[in-house]
Amino acid sequence: MQRTFDVELRVLSCERCGAPARVEETGGSVTCEYCGVQMLIGRRRLEPARLAHTLEGEARLAALRLQAGRPLPDNPYSTVRPPPGCESLTRSGLADVQEQLARRFREAAALVRAAPRVEHQRLLWWCATMLNQGYGMGGKHLERRAVLERAIEELRDPGFRHLLFVNLAGAAASLGALAAARAWIERCDPAPEDVVLDSAYRVGLASVLVREGDAARVRELVGARVGDVPEAHQYRLMFAMYRIHAHERLGDPDAALAAAAAIQRDPEVGGVLVEALGMNSLAPATAAALTRSSSATTPVGVEASDRRAPAEGPAPRTIAVFIAVALIGLAVVVGVALVAVLPALR
Ligand SMILES: [Zn+2]
Numbered sequence: 001m002q003r004t005f006d007v008e009l010r011v012l013s014c015e016r017c018g019a020p021a022r023v024e025e026t027g028g029s030v031t032c033e034y035c036g037v038q039m040l041i042g043r044r045r046l047e048p049a050r051l052a053h054t055l056e057g058e059a060r061l062a063a064l065r066l067q068a069g070r071p072l073p074d075n076p077y078s079t080v081r082p083p084p085g086c087e088s089l090t091r092s093g094l095a096d097v098q099e100q101l102a103r104r105f106r107e108a109a110a111l112v113r114a115a116p117r118v119e120h121q122r123l124l125w126w127c128a129t130m131l132n133q134g135y136g137m138g139g140k141h142l143e144r145r146a147v148l149e150r151a152i153e154e155l156r157d158p159g160f161r162h163l164l165f166v167n168l169a170g171a172a173a174s175l176g177a178l179a180a181a182r183a184w185i186e187r188c189d190p191a192p193e194d195v196v197l198d199s200a201y202r203v204g205l206a207s208v209l210v211r212e213g214d215a216a217r218v219r220e221l222v223g224a225r226v227g228d229v230p231e232a233h234q235y236r237l238m239f240a241m242y243r244i245h246a247h248e249r250l251g252d253p254d255a256a257l258a259a260a261a262a263i264q265r266d267p268e269v270g271g272v273l274v275e276a277l278g279m280n281s282l283a284p285a286t287a288a289a290l291t292r293s294s295s296a297t298t299p300v301g302v303e304a305s306d307r308r309a310p311a312e313g314p315a316p317r318t319i320a321v322f323i324a325v326a327l328i329g330l331a332v333v334v335g336v337a338l339v340a341v342l343p344a345l346r
Pocket residue numbers: 014015016017018019032033034035036037
C-alpha cells in the first residue's frame with residue numbers, strides 16, 4: 001500500500017482490460033495478470049508538464065484575474081462540461097458508471113494514439129479524471145494510480161498532463177504518502193497562464209501542505225481573503241475550505257468565520273460547506289461553531305420534519321452535497337470523502 005503512488009515505479013492500466021500493471025521505473029515487458037496480454041512499457045516520459053511561458057509575475061496574475069470568478073464552460077480544462085456523449089457519466093463512483101467510464105477510457109486511449117487531436121485528448125483526460133474520482137471514493141488506490149499514469153503516458157497536451165499530475169499528488173497525499181505527493185506535484189507547472197490550471201495546482205499543493213502542517217503556506221497559496229489570488233470559479237469551495245482551515249490553524253478564528261460566511265453566501269456551494277469541511281477533516285473548530293450557530297437559529301419545527309423525511313431515495317441534502325462536489329469536478333480531496341455520501345445514492 002505504501003508504494004501505491006511511488007514515483008520510482010510505473011503503474012499503468014492494461015491497454016486491453018484496464019487492470020493495473022506494475023514495472024520498474026526503467027520500464028520493461030509485463031504480462032497482464034488478468035487478461036494475459038503482453039505489454040511493453042517504456043521509461044516514463046520526462047518532458048515537463050509546462051508550456052513555454054510568455055507571462056510572469058504580476059503580468060501572469062493579471063491575466064489569471066481576467067479569467068477568474070465566473071464559470072468557464074469553453075475552457076478545455078474545465079471539468080464542468082463533459083465531452084460530447086459523456087453527459088450521463090458524471091456520477092463517477094456508481095458501479096455501472098465506472099464500468100462505462102473504463103470502457104470509454106480504453107477507447108479514447110486508442111483514439112488518441114490514432115489521432116491525437118485536442119478533443120480526443122480531452123475525452124481521454126476527462127474519463128481519467130472521473131475514473132480517478134470514482135476509484136478514490138471506492139478505495140481502489142492502485143486502479144486510481146494506474147488510470148492516471150496511463151492517461152499521462154498517452155496524452156501530449158501539457159495542460160492535461162499537468163492536471164493529472166495534480167491528481168496523482170492529491171491521491172498520494174490523501175493516503176499520507178507525502179514524499180510521493182511531493183514528487184508528483186513537482187512535475188506540475190507551478191506558474192500556468194490558465195486560471196483552471198493555476199487553481200488546480202494551488203488546491204493540489206494545499207492538500208499536500210495541509211498534511212505537512214504548513215498552514216502559513218496554505219494561506220499564502222489560496223489567499224487570506226477572496227480576491228487575494230485569482231480563483232477559478234469551479235474551485236471556489238476548495239479555496240474557501242483551505243482558507244478557513246489555514247486561518248483556524250494560524251489562531252485567527254474570526255478570520256476563519258468571516259471566510260466561512262463569505263462562501264456560505266454562494267447559492268450553489270455555500271449550503272454544503274460544513275459537510276464538506278467535515279468530510280475532509282478541515283477546520284474542525286470552525287465547522288463545530290457553524291453547526292452550533294445554525295442549530296441555534298433553525299426553527300424547531302423544520303428540524304423535526306427533516307427527521308421524519310421518508311427513507312426512500314437519498315435525502316435532498318445528500319444530493320446537494322453530491323452536486324456541489326461534482327461541480328468541483330477535479331476531486332483532489334473531496335473524492336475520497338464522498339465515500340460517506342455514495343451509499344445513499346446507490
Ligand atoms: Zn489486461
